[in-house]
Amino acid sequence: MSTTPSRTPPLMPHLLGPLGKALKYASLMAACLVAVLPLVTVFMASFKTQAEFRESGPLDPPTNWLNLENFVTAFTRGGMIQGFVNTTIILVLSLVGTILIGTMTAYAIDRFDFRGRRLVVGAFLLATLVPGVTTQVATFQIVSGLGLFNTRWAAIVLFMGTDIISIYIFLQFMKAIPRSLDEAAMLDGANRLTIYARIVFPLLRPAIATVVIIKGIAIYNEFYLPWLYMPKRDLGVISTSLFRFKGPFGAQWEVISAGTVLVIIPTLVAFLLLQRHIYNGLVSGATK
Amino acid sequence: MAAVINDAEALDVVRAARSQARPRATGGLGKGGWRITPWLFLLAPVGLLALFTYVPMANMVWYSFTSWDGLDPVKEPVGWQNYVEIFTRPEIFRVFLVSLYYLGGAFIQLVLALYFATVLSFNTRFRTWFKGIIFFPYLINGVAIGLVFLYFFRPGGTLDAVLATFGLADPPLWLGDPSLVNVSLAATSVWRYMGLNFVLFLGAIQSIPNEQYEAADLDGANSWQKFRYIIAPGIQRIIGLSTVLAVSGALSVFEMPFIMTGGSNGSSTFVIQTINTAFTFSQVGLASAMAVVLLIIVLVIAWLQRRLLPDNGGELT
Numbered sequence: 029m030s031t032t033p034s035r036t037p038p039l040m041p042h043l044l045g046p047l048g049k050a051l052k053y054a055s056l057m058a059a060c061l062v063a064v065l066p067l068v069t070v071f072m073a074s075f076k077t078q079a080e081f082r083e084s085g086p087l088d089p090p091t092n093w094l095n096l097e098n099f100v101t102a103f104t105r106g107g108m109i110q111g112f113v114n115t116t117i118i119l120v121l122s123l124v125g126t127i128l129i130g131t132m133t134a135y136a137i138d139r140f141d142f143r144g145r146r147l148v149v150g151a152f153l154l155a156t157l158v159p160g161v162t163t164q165v166a167t168f169q170i171v172s173g174l175g176l177f178n179t180r181w182a183a184i185v186l187f188m189g190t191d192i193i194s195i196y197i198f199l200q201f202m203k204a205i206p207r208s209l210d211e212a213a214m215l216d217g218a219n220r221l222t223i224y225a226r227i228v229f230p231l232l233r234p235a236i237a238t239v240v241i242i243k244g245i246a247i248y249n250e251f252y253l254p255w256l257y258m259p260k261r262d263l264g265v266i267s268t269s270l271f272r273f274k275g276p277f278g279a280q281w282e283v284i285s286a287g288t289v290l291v292i293i294p295t296l297v298a299f300l301l302l303q304r305h306i307y308n309g310l311v312s313g314a315t316k
Numbered sequence: 317m318a319a320v321i322n323d324a325e326a327l328d329v330v331r332a333a334r335s336q337a338r339p340r341a342t343g344g345l346g347k348g349g350w351r352i353t354p355w356l357f358l359l360a361p362v363g364l365l366a367l368f369t370y371v372p373m374a375n376m377v378w379y380s381f382t383s384w385d386g387l388d389p390v391k392e393p394v395g396w397q398n399y400v401e402i403f404t405r406p407e408i409f410r411v412f413l414v415s416l417y418y419l420g421g422a423f424i425q426l427v428l429a430l431y432f433a434t435v436l437s438f439n440t441r442f443r444t445w446f447k448g449i450i451f452f453p454y455l456i457n458g459v460a461i462g463l464v465f466l467y468f469f470r471p472g473g474t475l476d477a478v479l480a481t482f483g484l485a486d487p488p489l490w491l492g493d494p495s496l497v498n499v500s501l502a503a504t505s506v507w508r509y510m511g512l513n514f515v516l517f518l519g520a521i522q523s524i525p526n527e528q529y530e531a532a533d534l535d536g537a538n539s540w541q542k543f544r545y546i547i548a549p550g551i552q553r554i555i556g557l558s559t560v561l562a563v564s565g566a567l568s569v570f571e572m573p574f575i576m577t578g579g580s581n582g583s584s585t586f587v588i589q590t591i592n593t594a595f596t597f598s599q600v601g602l603a604s605a606m607a608v609v610l611l612i613i614v615l616v617i618a619w620l621q622r623r624l625l626p627d628n629g630g631e632l633t
Binding site for chain 1: 351353354355357358360361362364365367368369370371372373375376379386428431432435436440441446448449450451452453455456457458459460462463464465467468470472473474477478480481507511512515516519564568570571575587590591594595600603604606607610611614615618
């Protein structure tokens with residue numbers, strides 16, 4: 029990482045001489061090379077046969093780019109199919125729950141004046157400070173007390189119940205929805221539930237899209253919760269299934285590489301399709 | 317997760333301002349409904365928040381004063397013994413030194429992110445491509461990154477092969493040598509997280525109104541002056557926030573070392589040790605005390621941030 033000249037003061041291109049310009053592009057190219065090279069060598073390794081892998085160096089391309097044998101092994105013997113199924117189930121249910129919970133909270137906090145509101149807001153914000161991994165020491169007792177240990181529900185409830193960023197994003201959007209809409213509906217005799225379901229919820233659609241993207245990526249990438257709460261083999265999500273490759277395929281780097289590539293490809297596709305939304309979502313989720 | 321640190325106060329300020337400006341707006345609406353209507357909407361969210369955040373936190377404090385093993389129906393109180401143990405057994409507290417490697421990495425990460433964000437905020441060819449490639453690692457699954465870098469650092473792996481093309485034979489064991497393993501892991505962390513800081517900085521720089529640059533041009537400012545007097549103040553807040561997150565992140569490093577080395581060769585961190593104490597060695601009492609210590613440190617850092625960084629509610633409205 030330290031190959032780039034980070035110490036030079038940043039200069040604006042139109043004032044740069046040819047040398048400065050060359051340095052600027054050189055540093056950008058170097059950064060891209062550092063970002064991409066570790067991935068490319070794994071990608072190439074995933075197409076090599078076992079013998080070929082042993083004989084060739086990491087920087088040599090595979091002889092046959094259509095050798096999909098390792099991917100088949102990863103999918104079938106590595107349990108990646110099960111992993112993708114479990115991840116999808118958890119992803120869908122957690123997202124639906126997060127959206128309902130987040131929009132309801134934002135609606136209640138933004139549109140009502142009630143005793144204890146500051147306390148509720150404070151409780152949600154304080155919760156963002158708690159480092160999630162360590163409190164699992166005690167959360168574990170609750171999850172197993174509820175009988176959720178080794179079920180998909182463990183991950184689902186935890187994803188739903190401990191997500192504060194989404195609530196925050198919904199709150200931001202909520203403020204931009206004029207209250208006059210609520211008031212007009214109320215004059216027409218609509219009750220609060222109708223207002224939430226028919227007016228506020230549909231208008232929050234852009235925020236919902238943002239939350240689906242950010243939260244979706246986070247759930248897809250989550251390793252620790254499923255590893256701790258769902259150790260059963262059939263309940264492996266993609267992270268934990270891939271992690272288990274370290275054991276049986278310990279020496280078979282070409283198979284491990286194929287599994288890794290399989291996990292990265294959906295992320296790459298999502299990124300290429302949703303680039304702009306991902307950038308905007310991260311900025312609204314992290315800086316506010 | 318911890319990105320919203322400083323907003324409890326900011327949100328309250330906004331609330332106060334709003335209720336002053338429109339004192340009757342909500343009151344008028346609320347009269348028609350029941351008192352408990354908002355609580356009906358909050359029932360599930362607050363219930364889950366209490367059940368999975370606050371109850372565990374309270375339990376954790378309780379466990380930390382016992383010698384519980386996680387199974388025994390009896391939780392024997394032991395007073396402050398667990399805390400005394402943390403601060404007197406050097407092998408427990410020493411792992412915090414490992415955090416220094418990640419702290420160093422975080423500093424390099426912020427400097428690199430700032431450099432690339434500044435460079436790319438101006439006219440650059442293939443801008444979108446550079447931005448995307450530098451950012452993409454942040455999105456990748458942590459286990460996948462762990463395996464990619466196990467392959468990268470292994471003997472005869474990608475790094476050794478690259479070094480060999482430059483004629484550097486006989487490389488060290490990047491993950492096997494206890495004096496190098498934390499450097500390698502911290503570098504992996506920089507690779508993974510730099511893109512996020514970069515995109516956040518870039519977003520902050522681009523939200524600076526163009527007129528400011530135009531005015532600076534009229535005044536004959538040079539590029540360094542523009543960086544110093546327009547860009548730097550404009551992104552001060554996000555830099556402060558990122559620094560705080562970097563520090564608390566460095567103290568609670570978990571995923572990369574856990575996935576790549578499992579904490580061996582001196583790469584164990586405080587969180588790995590806490591987790592092992594609880595779930596491998598069944599010392600839930602001691603582990604809870606360790607978690608409480610970390611929690612207090614993180615809360616103090618967040619509190620310091622709110623005291624030291626002025627005006628952090630500016631962008632809320």
